[in-house]
Amino acid sequence: MSGGRTGASVLRQPLQVWAVAFACVVAFMGIGLVDPILPAIAESLQATPVQTELLFTSYLLVTALAMLVTSWISSRIGAKATLLIGLALIVVFALFAGLSGSVEAVIGFRAGWGLGNALFISTALATIVGAAAGGSGAAIMLYEAALGIGIAVGPLLGGLLGEVSWKWPFFGVSVLMAVAFVAIAILLRTKGEKRTPVAFSAPFRALGNPSLAILAVAALFYNIGFFTLLAFSPFPLGFGAMGIGFTFFGWGIAVAITSVWVAPLMLKRMTRSTAMLITLPLLAIDLVVAGVLVTSPTALVVCIIVGGLMLGIMNTVLTESVMEATDLPRAVASSAYSAVRFLGGAAAPPLAAFLWHAANASVPYWVAALAVLISAGAILVGRPKLARIDVREADEAEEGAAVLIGDAA
Known part of the structure; x- marks a missing residue:
């Protein structure tokens, strides 16, 4: 996916592109930021593991x-107004989460x-x-870098700040997103932006498409596996904030490497359904x-x-x-699909904690393994x-979109 791109074209970007890229790094950081502090939140706020896992559920x-x-x-x-509203909400709610004194409040602010x-x-x-200079290839390579870093x-x-207090990772996100908000507000120019209104019902109607419905169901059960691994594992690991942080640092590198490089290489040699x-x-x-080996931290x-x-x-x-399954606008298809898959992610963490205690x-x-096999069964059937x-190959921009949207959860 990265073939034919030059480092020079990626680095020579307008300031507005760097502003959005920085915000993307922080947004992607939010995926694993809470992981290292889950046990600390449970202990400090006298919350059960099920309550603590609702931090993921409410968010997703x-x-x-x-x-x-x-x-x-x-x-x-x-675009600019949507970006700024999104950033402002993250700044405010991350700050309030850090200032909270109860797990219920943190769940709500998440x-x-x-x-x-x-x-x-x-x-x-x-x-x-x-907005990027150097074409879509340069823009997507910048996205890939943001994804990997974040x-x-x-x-x-999360582990470093969590060693001070479970509150500090929330404050850190709030400060970084506030910087991104100011940078985008000042630097991003959207003059001449074309807007094509999308019907409110479009994503709902999109799920009536058989291909999209099959992929959405597969993603729902797959995400149960994803978020069991991500959100439940800090508890049986038994590590402190830094130990969990380093563990999921390795997980994040693994996710970034295969999403950015390995997946495109696989798709040059096999079909998408075969790869899945x-x-x-x-x-x-x-x-x-x-x-089987859950009692061994190593x-x-x-x-x-x-797993990453x-x-x-x-x-x-x-x-x-x-993005290739239908003729629907990609923004509509992605919205409908993402809504269903995130429901699986929302259900998985508290379900895992409940099963642990039961x-x-x-x-x-x-x-989670059974859910993943159900996902495979949906693809097979x-x-x-x-x-x-x-039979349809994605171009470079579409592959970049898959990397971005696929890992934004």
């Missing part, structure tokens, strides 16, 4: 619902954070591609092994990082498939309806 549930209307909003008020993130992420891709650094920063039918069972095996760390390799491939291939720490991983994803 609101993100899912918001994704259904983000294209409708941005098509009417424009929901507001999810709304802001949905507005920002859904608009950022088109903004950078439209996903890898997020857990590490290979990767999903491997992820299920990894989750089963994690359940083994669990290895399973988390290996599979997750990076799936994120890119699944989302790229969504049975033991192995069961959440085994249930629905493969005749998915023929289009296997």
